[in-house]
Amino acid sequence: MSLLANRVAARRAPATRPARAARGPRTGWRGLLLVTPFFVFFAAFAAYPLYYAFQLSFLDWHGGATYRWAGLDNYRYLLTNPDFWAALGNTALIWLLIVPLQTIGAIAAAGALSRARLRFTRLLRTAVIIPYVTPLAAMAQAFILIFDRDYGVVNHLLGLAGLPHVEWLTSTEWSKVTIALLVLWKTSGFALIVMLAAIQGIPQEVYEAAALDGAGPLTTFWRITVPLMRHAIAFFVVISTLGISQMFLEPYVLTDGGPYNSSTTSGLYLFQHIGASDLGTGAANTFLLVAMVLALSLAAVRLFRESK
């Protein structure tokens, strides 16, 4: 090898050594070994069930000994069924009752709490998270008693104030509101903690610079705090949307989807198919919901990204 070639090789060596090490057989083997459990679990508990459910969505199968190929009939049935769209509409209304109010409320409360010199902050954080960790079924039972038309304390208080009784759980107009109240009560603590963590992650220097520029509290909040919280807001809106689109337990225990299916959400409607062993329609319903929720979530993420 010529001197020049040796020098060239020596110069190349530092550049090639790490690359070879990165592709080296020992490291690659170990890396593969480390990620294998994930792929095994993912294949067994996510990919395969999804694949299986996708196949089911093209079958007319009620769990019996026989099934029949149905092509796109399950999808066509759902997309032309008023009940499917009514359940989606109910879900959308419940989303409207919950997410904007909860998001704005949590941002405002987090803003106030981050500025205030509060005592008993640990106690406060525990208090707001208690509803989040309380079993939903137990809370729903309490709600049934509190919002009962004839004997509930809410209507009793309305009566004392001279207001008419409301059919909280048994009217098409109010049943969704009561479900929304239950969700708000249960999850607002979580919303507050997400927003509080986001606010506390904003560097203090930004606020100091704003103060030097003469920004007041409101300007600082709207021009500094809220824009810098957009990732947390996007996260919360997406998580809430995902949760509400699958909402099942709240209407199931509170109203059982009634009266007259007026509080049947998409999740409960899906459950009704599965519960009746109409597995093909249930699977098709699942994939329609997945497609819709995915589109909504992507739209929300894009919206917050563009607002940057």
Next chain:
Amino acid sequence: MVRPRLVNANNPTRRDLLLGLGGLAAAGALGACGVPTESEAPAALGTSAAPSAGQARGEITLWMRDDDLLKVFRTVVPAFNAKYPGVKVNLKGVDIATKLPPALVSGTGLPDGSFWEDDQIGQHADHLYDLTALMGRYRDDTVQFKLDVLTHDGRLVGIPWDTDPGLLYYNDEILTGAGVDPASLTDYDALLEAARAIKAGNPKARPIPLEQDNTLGMMWYTMFLNQQQGHGLVDPSGRLTLDGAASRRALTWIKTIVDEGLGARQKFASTAQITMLDDGIISLVPWAIWFIFIPQSGLKKTTGKWRVTGLPAWTPGGARSGLMGGSSFVIPAKAKNPELAWLFYEFAVYDPQGYRTVFSKNSVYPTGLNTVVPSVKSALDPAKPLVDRLPQLGGVDNWAISTKAALDIPAGYTAPSWYGQAAKYLGANIQRLMDGRMSVDEVIAKSTADIQKNLIDRN
């Protein structure tokens, strides 16, 4: 109307061919996934399958509803083991409605036998043993409607356990206070008259409960159908009966209660309904036998004032009983020890020692199990009560009343496989009727159309 599409084999289009190829591919893949193929035939358990007491050896797991009934059936095991010492019985409390259907469909984690509600069984009859041959010797000793309910496609797939007849519970003090003789409540018009009389004396009264739950409201209406015509939502040929005379009569009666403000809208056994019962707002309850647990343990102010009698009749001389609920035992076709499961159920249901252990007073039910009655005719002897009279019901002979009602349930009832799903349509429309938002004609027309489109044509 959306009908599942089938490939036209005589004149296939390119689309049909593509769909067919896709179908074949999916069918092949699903065969490997565990979805059953059309070649699987339902299993039958023949008379030769039942081993003798000496031969019976092994271990069985039986699922029960996870409540007091599980505790009661555990008391049967020692007596069963005295007869079959070689069989170890594991009774397990399980949420059957949630766990059994997927276990049957997947064929994994199955028990050797299970308790199940009658109206749930038909949907999964293919996965259950045909017990027609084994049950042959007991047919004559079983109330007929239970055999009808459990027969699907000519296969008897359950061992009948309880019978749930409808009865009329009433607050005697309120009724007599309104000047109504309880003995006069022999037809549904008389019941309306009694409700009017009670309301005339107490404008706050809403004497008859109007159920607010879709499923229970539909069961109530189905009881009225069964009472009048034997069959329920469908006739023996499978046609809907919603537009029949019996249906119109029952719905019109409900509508009258609504129009005259005689009904109390609450859910069965809810705190609010129990308060209404105890406050004397509700006083006339035509309901299933299992309402008995409320006056027995849920009421304070009106305890001892309640009584029970047979249902009123819809027509002069008509049946004074109807069916509202019921459950049985089933043996999965893929059970490991179906013969041993049969032996246990045969003992618990048909052996006098078995059913007496279940129904007579015990540590779980100090006055006996009185929320249901057996389905075995020889056990339904008014002269040989299995349960005690109750002071909460003024000491009336509730056993004699219940057993008579059980034997009087009109035969011919079948539960279509889609019965549970109908609550979403018919059940919801009955709720609209009870809220004054639908007429009788609208309930019939809309429910018929919805059930036909969403359940019958799709199944």
